[in-house]
Amino acid sequence: MLTLKQLNKSYVPGKPVLVDIDLAIEARGITAIIGASGTGKSTLIRCVNRLVDPTSGQILFDGVDLARLSGRALRHARRHIGMVFQEYNLVERLSVMENLLCGRLGFVSPWRAWRRSFPSDDVRQAHELLEVVGLAGFARQRADALSGGQRQRVGIARAVMQKPKLLLADEPTSSLDPKTSVEIMELLAGVGRERGIPVLVNMHDVDLAKRFADRVVGMAGGRIVFDGPPDGLDDAELTRIYGGQGWLQ
Amino acid sequence: MTSPTSAPVLRQAPAGDGWQRFSPAQRLTRFLVYLAIVAAIVQSLRHVEVIPEFLYDAPEQMVDLVTRMWPVEWAAYGEHVHAPLVETLHIASLGTLLAIVLALPVGVLAAHNLVPSTPLNLFAKLILVSSRSVNSLVWALLFVGIFGPGALAGTLAIAFRSIGFVGKLVGEALEEAQPGPIEALKASGAPWVSVLAFGYWPQVKPAFWSIALFRWDINVRESAVLGLVGAGGIGMALDSALNLFQWDRVALILAAILAIVIAAELVVTQVRKRVI
Incomplete structure (x- = not known):
């Protein structure tokens, strides 16, 4: 599904943020990337869909190296990767329904989208998803009228609207x-399990990662220092990932 | 944490070391700036060469003018003022519309987050600055030269002067758009035009309407004087009334302009309240 090979990234030459990352996401289920702030978790996940361009290395997605794509080819590859953001990144002044339909923009011509004449399948799917995320009846609400949790639900629904093969x-x-x-x-x-979509998620909350992840990837200093099931995360491993001891008490 | 040794120790300033708001260099700069301002005023006054005699009898002339203007020739409104007044409104509205159509692409080109190419941004900004650096009256003179006197020249003058204003403000609004939603749309594989329509447009929409209405308001006022150089509208009526010393009609035209400007202001305020 997704294989990262020898991925490197430095924003400033000589100060690498990611060092020789090798990572393969195969099965469904949640893979959680944990690590202290500034260890490149976010950079890694943003490299996958090229919101950040890696300095070197390969991003093999369905056998295609995303690192080499640009323009239309990159856009078409991105349509199959959904993304959920920390700050939700909804278009605040649009309605919830419009925000969900934003997930279909890669598949609908700009002119049709502008006239809001989305295929009826898309609209039906959006209504279904609103029910799944517990926001049935919110379709006409403006996104800026929602609470943080509700906004993130819309964010998840928008990503799933793409019918993605991978969720970031x-x-x-x-x-x-x-x-x-x-x-x-x-x-x-739940969405990942039911629809068979593998989920790659960044988090700094270890307990949340242990509770939900099927696989945990620990990062420190731009490298992967742990990769295994959440049960394997003992104090020694956590110290390797986060450094120090005091916070474990 | 509570031990006295770990408390921050205030550094004792050496005795006699006072505090002054500005450093000597800053004081010198400030003095030079003040000096330059005073010098500029003095030099300007000398250059303008106010003739005292004209200044002294100004009140007298003013009273004279007012008595000639009164009573206002209200009766002339239907025949001589109404049509040019409506023409003025048309010049302003059509000019604003044309300006918006022409300014939007230039505004997009000027926004660095949308078009990440500095040469193109600078090119767009050059267009916008050139548009603004030429006054409406000068644009009008230019277009009267090309198209002859009349409302067309006025409309184009209004449009070309407004491109700079509308384009600059729209470009700035675009640059202030939140990058988060844009990033999300790009990550979903949306084409550039859709990112513009769904990511940027909803964010700049209130600013856009506010800019368009404000410019229309300004253009109503500006198109009222364009007739002075032959570019159509109420200004032409004003010009001929002035040339024929029909002061009572001049008063009527000035009153009409005032009324139309107030009306435009009211319309803009009401529409803005409903749109934004």
Whole structure:
């Protein structure tokens, strides 16, 4: 499905953020990337759909190297990768329905989209998804009228609207309270499981990662230092990932 | 944490070391700026060469003018003022519309986040600055030269002066758009035009209507004087009334302009309230 090979990224020459990342995402289920702030988790996940361009290395998605794509080919590849953001990144002044339909923009011509004449299948799917994420009846609400948790639900629904083969989530719960965070992770895990979409998620909350992830990837200093099931995350491993000891008490 | 040794120790300033708001260099700069301002005023006054006699009898002349203007020739409105007044409104509206159509692409070209090419941005900004650096009256003179006197020249003058204004403000509004939603749309594989329509447009829509209405308001006022150089509208009526010393009619025209400007202001305020 997704294979990263020898991925490197430095924003400033000589100061690498990602160092020789090798990572393969095969099966469905949630893969959580954990690590301290500034270790390149976000950069890694943004390299996958090329919101950040890697300095070198390969991003093999369905056998195609995304690192070499540009223009239309890159756009077409991106249509199959959904993304959920920390700050939701909804278009605030549009309605919830319009925000969901934004997930179909890659498939609909700009002119049809501008006239809001989306295929009826898309609209039906949007209504279904609103029900799935628990926002049935919110279609006509403006996105800026929603709470943080509700916005993230719209964000997830928008990503799923793409019918993606892979879901990326960049710190999807970091702006939310603990209870809502759990609800959002449950939703993300459920959607991934039911639709058979593998989910690659960044998070800094170890407990949340242990609870929801099928596989945990620990990063430190731009490298992968742990890769295994959440049970394998003992204090020694956590110290390797985050450094220090005091915070574990 | 509570031990006294870890508390921050305030550095004692050496005795006699006072505090002054500005450093000597800053003080010198400020003095030079003030000096330059005073010098500029003095030099301007000397250059303008105010003739005292003309200044002294100004009140007298003013009273004279007012008595000639009164009573206002209201009766002339239907025959001599109404048509040019409506023409003025048309010049302003059509000119604003044309300006918006021409300015939007230039505004997009000027926004660095939308068109990440500095040469293109600078080219667009050059167009916008050239449009603004020429006054409406000068544009009007130019177009009267090309198309002859009349409303067409006025409309084009209004449009070309407004391109700079509308394009600059729309470009700035686009540059201030939140990058998050744009990033999300790009990540979903949306084409550039759809990103523009769904990511940028909803964000700049309120600013856009506000800019368009404000410019129309300005253009109503500006098109009222364009007739002075032959570019159609109420200004032409004003010009001929002035040339024929029909002061009572001049008063009527000035009153009409005032009324139309107030009406435009009211319309803009009401529409803005409903749109934004």
